[in-house]
Amino acid sequence: MKKNRVDIITLGCSKNLVDSELLMKQLLASGYTVSHDPEQIEGEIVVVNTCGFIADAKEESINTILNFAQAKQDRKINKLFVMGCLTERYMKELQLEIPEVDKFYGKFNWKELMQDLGKSYLQDYALCREITTPNHYAYLKIAEGCNRTCSYCSIPVMTGKYQSRSMEEIVGEVENLVAEGVKEFQVIAQDLTYYGLDRYKKMMLPELVERISDVPGVKWIRLHYAYPAKFPFDLLRVMRERDNVCKYLDIALQHVSDNVLTKMRRNISKQETLDLIETIRKEVPGIHLRTTLMVGHPGESEQDFKELITFVKETRFERMGAFPYSNEDGTYAYKHYNDEISDEEKQNRMDELMAVQEKLSSELNESKIGCIFEVIIDREETEYYVGRTEFDSPEVDPEVLVKKDDRIHVGEFYKVKITGSQPFELFGELYC
Structure with a gap:
């Protein structure tokens, strides 16, 4: 358990992700080490940003809170805070049912978390975020x-x-x-x-x-x-x-x-x-x-x-x-x-x-085979660079798997010729 480290878990949509990024910047500016959705929890403090849209999302949020409540009982973490849509909707019920949580915050009052940690909310950083997506x-x-x-x-x-x-x-x-x-x-x-x-x-x-x-x-x-x-x-x-x-x-x-x-x-x-x-x-x-x-x-x-x-x-x-x-x-x-x-x-x-x-x-x-598109490269994998066209949003739309080429760098735009397709992804190579 690392002192002054906060692990933030974000559930639900990209709108929740923005809130987590805003909180992360405040924590970093106040001297904390912060990790987002880490594979292994190492911080003394955990913040869960919940979703409450539909039944499956609510169930995932509650199970996540319960898992960390158990971790707190087992003394694997010191503090557990919960924020977001689920708590905005079911604050009183959650307070009664999961008393292990140190404090629940709604969708909009998460700034109080800084005060509860003994820190001030830094207005100079109000528009600043710690980006958790690729930097581009x-x-x-x-x-x-x-x-x-x-x-x-x-x-x-x-x-x-x-x-x-x-x-x-x-x-x-x-x-x-x-x-x-x-x-x-x-x-x-x-x-x-x-x-x-x-x-x-x-x-x-x-x-x-x-x-x-x-x-x-x-x-x-x-x-x-x-x-x-x-x-x-x-x-x-x-x-x-x-x-x-x-x-x-x-x-x-x-x-x-x-x-x-x-x-x-x-x-x-x-x-x-x-x-x-x-x-x-x-x-x-x-x-x-x-x-x-x-x-x-x-x-x-x-x-x-x-x-x-x-x-x-x-x-x-x-x-x-x-x-x-x-x-x-x-x-x-x-x-x-x-x-x-x-x-x-x-x-x-x-x-x-x-x-x-x-x-x-x-x-x-299939109709795109042979066409040339501008593609932004999101990441490098073992066999391909993975990118998207202007017609593809991250996480939800098809990706373009681009043949490895030493001239390609993550976060840059390239002309790519489409050479093959599957229902939900395209294959391409750098177009010179």
């Missing part, structure tokens, strides 16, 4: 919370109303990160497209992206988690005109059946969804769309599911993920619907949907 890319969180009222989603229960950060603060953070060597930014929020409505009284995402794009040294900007209803179409102009804004958009559609969309309270119809996709692809030629779809929502009939399958086959999303409905307490669906579809049926539907996408992904990737 970082996540950029532009807002907290969500004002949508989707039936199935517990995020607003945990994070509250939408809170946009100021453009000046966000651009300042980008400038700081560029100075540290970051070239690629994954712009994230629970809902990107709402950005600015609370602070500026109008959708400001297009202007924000332009201002980030203007920062010298920003090579790629990639946008995650757009909401389809009342989409800010001027964003498409920005994507088309700015070379460093990737032709990539992550927009969670969830479903296409009018019946299910209504039950989900998505505020958009099937025809509006189809029109939106058509407009996006027309205005930004070559764009790659990533979407997320849900199966098994209460009221989803066999016909609704077949409609969804047909939609995926005809739309041919370049990137797609899916997940089964989870009956989360505190949500509209939990209060007003019966979760009548069995877990087995939900899983079967998800498997069928992803099998369709795998075939489509195989065809789309």
Whole structure:
């Protein structure tokens, strides 16, 4: 057990990761040694940053806390602190059930942790983060919370109303990160497209992206988690005109059946969804769309599911993920619907949907053989360098396995010719 070392464990999404990175910088500035998600816990202090989105995530968070609570009882660690979404949602219950934890913090009051360690929160480091991703890319969180009222989603229960950060603060953070060597930014929020409505009284995402794009040294900007209803179409102009804004958009559609969309309270119809996709692809030629779809929502009939399958086959999303409905307490669906579809049926539907996408992904990737793309190299492995095109976000999208070449360096961009493909990865070689 190493004195003055803090091990931080981050569970859940990239938005949680940003919070952990902010905390890490504060700890480092206060004289601690800090490790993130280490293979072996060596610190006297452990901080667990939890996720509480769906049942599986909650279970993982609770099991992780319990494991470290046991480690504390066994005197393998001295202090255990827990923060994040799960504690924001279930603070009182967790305090009663796991008293071994020294203190629980919610989603937003984790800064108190510094005070509880006998340190001051350093305002000079408020926009500074200890990047845990490869040095050439970082996540950029532009807002907290969500004002949508989707039936199935517990995020607003945990994070509250939408809170946009100021453009000046966000651009300042980008400038700081560029100075540290970051070239690629994954712009994230629970809902990107709402950005600015609370602070500026109008959708400001297009202007924000332009201002980030203007920062010298920003090579790629990639946008995650757009909401389809009342989409800010001027964003498409920005994507088309700015070379460093990737032709990539992550927009969670969830479903296409009018019946299910209504039950989900998505505020958009099937025809509006189809029109939106058509407009996006027309205005930004070559764009790659990533979407997320849900199966098994209460009221989803066999016909609704077949409609969804047909939609995926005809739309041919370049990137797609899916997940089964989870009956989360505190949500509209939990209060007003019966979760009548069995877990087995939900899983079967998800498997069928992803099998369709795998075939489509195989065809789309095969069509890229012989093409030349700009690729950023993320890491070196035994047989390949591993990189991504502008159409691929870290962790969730296909990678490009590039043939070993002495001229290649991690964190740099190269022209790569695609020589082969599999459903969820490409193979290539340096193009001279």
